Amino acid sequence: MEFGEIVSVLLQGAVVTIEIVAMALPLAIIMAFSFGLIRLYASAPFKQIAIFYIEFFRGTSALIQLYWIYFVLPFFGITIDAMTAAVVALGLNIGAYGTEVVRGAIQSVPKGQFEASIALNFTATQRLWRIIMPQALVNMIPPFGNLAIELVKATSLVSLITIGDLTFKAKSLADTTLQVGEIFGVVLVLYFVMAQCLMFFIKRLEKRLSKGLGRGGIHS
Amino acid sequence: MNGFHWDWAFMWEVFPIILSAAKVTLLATLLGSIFAIVMGLVFALLRRNSSKTIRLSVYWVVEFIRSTPLLVQIFFLYYVMPEFGISMSPLVTGVFALGLHYGAYLSEVFRSGIDGIEKGQWEAARALNLSKLDTYKDIVLPQAIRPMIPATGNYIIAMFKETPQLSAITLLEMLQMAKIIGSENFRYLEPFTLVGVMYLVFSLLAAFGIHQLERRFPKEGFSLK
Amino acid sequence: MSTPIIEFKNVKKCFGETVIFSDFNFKVEENEIVSIIGPSGSGKSTLLRILMTLEGIDGGYINIAGESLWHMLWQGQYVPANNKHLHKMRNHLGMVFQHFNLFPHMTVKRNITEAPMRVKGISREEAEASAERLLQLVGLADKADSYPNDLSGGQKQRVGIARALAMKPSILLLDEITSALDPELVDEVLDVIRNLVKEESFTMLLVTHEMYFAREISDRVCFFDKGAIVEEGKPEAIFTQPQEERTKAFLNAYLGQ
16 A cells, blocks of 8 residues: 555544544533532532542543443443544543642632632632632643643544544554554654644643733742 | 343352453553653653753653553554564563553653752762762662652553553453453443443552552651662 | 720630630721731731631621621521621621732732622722722822732732722721831832821721831720730830730830840
8 A cells, every 4th residue: 555545544534533532622621620610619419429420530441431331331221322432431531630630720729819809709609710710720721731632642542442533544554454564653643743733732822821811920 | 132230140250250350450550560660760861861862862752652642552562563573462562562651651750750859969979979870879769769659659550540452452451351251241231340340449449559658658768778 | 985896705716726716805996997916826817817707706706887797697596697698798898918819810900990890890980990099099000901910019019908998898907918028118008008097087907017007007006915915005005105014025026126
């Protein structure tokens, strides 16, 4: 097989990989914020549910979660296609790690900010969203960036439930053409490029956000 | 397929088989961690090499390993290395892949641990005319290890949770075993759930163990004999 | 005599095992300026923080303008206050902090207008006009669009004062507002307070280590030690003829050099 052909097949797979990231990342962020906030502020029973979710998804392995959702849920009458299973499993998995990012960033906002917002008589909701969260967001960007890269890497697992992502395409090309060196070399480079692009955007986002939040805001 | 209910009899039938496969998982984790610690130290020390070319190339190697998927690295070692005349069993391949991947992560832990040693310690070692080896062995590492324990432990737990990926190159670890049992019996619920529980239990135990290790580790460091 | 604007009755406050107040009683009249002096760890700041509802109490009652701060009437009984009650009571109070606690992600102007707009529902135009007046008062009219991190410590604290005043509190709490400042910046902050009390009447409760300032500005000075008022009175009396040994020792240590 021509090198160009190999690359073009692999690029098709890369598109699928990017699609999965584009769908799982928003899910992960939603999970991270909702359960991170529940873990911090909700009443005891809700907190327990959040802790269970976080510990469960962080304590077991992503691949097992993926298999469980894909292979076991149909036994309960819940049949979902491979793509949905992939997005749900990866989103929930990365989201569980994200809760700790949200929690840590909120807790790192100095206590004085909270006290000043009480002294000015803001309501609890206003305190969180107008005072604490804008400052916490800046702290969240770098660890969320790392999680996003972990997500890109984790998408390779979906090849094991027959989704035609980059890794899947590589594996099937390797099985048929036996040009394994080129194929896996190109695949590694493609993942590396994706991660570097992501990193570049995250760095820019962090710069812009911390600028908008007061010239380097809380870091100075 | 009336799999709505949990079949205890089936679970007890499966349990010993999964448990025996756990030995493979644990062996891969253990050997992988040893290799990762060695690789991590090598990377970390090379990052302190006097040659800028070496420092920079090691930086990019580490960055490359860290930002590409472990699964692809496993495939790479398993399918590409034989082209160079190096054929390895799934277990050996797995140990190398896990070790390289997590060695890259650990090198950052070790690097910041070593950087955390104050300048005065290096200067004192130099003033005492200690060799480079002795400086690391007697002065730097004994003080640097304790603060490195939690992060190192967390990465080893993370590695443990990635061992199921070795099923992709047919290593008969827990997940692969569960998958085989599942497909033979058309019942995935019990085997997969069991494997999940095993991982949960092992990671919680390991997290507890690391905490104990860190607590019992002497704060003032120790001396290597 | 009218109802005191602040009244502590048998207040108890502990931090775990440590007892801060065991049976604390204290009154402040309307428009009175009271300075609280004393060694650190004597519970001075806790007193202000309890009033600002940053700390709860473990016993007793506190009344603000005749209404209970930490309790409310419910079916004829006094029960611990809920958030709504606390929200209402906080309208009486404003606080300036030792470490300024300005919001770093907002401009100086927004630091001052945010609470009046969001909490009191004042229109933006009105809030901004009032912020400009206040910035004029604290001498920072040209810094409205700066961010807190671009200001010096003294400037930050003057913004902190303006921010508290924007909520038009009837009681102003000043918690060691110059302690975190370099000595040469202390006076620019104290001058703001001096001008303030010349122009308007306030009930003001200040914890301070600036003895000369306390002497000059206060109607009454309280010397605090180990969670109790050891001695109180007119500033002249406290500073020139202290009666208690502990007061004398403290003032000697502070003013002796």
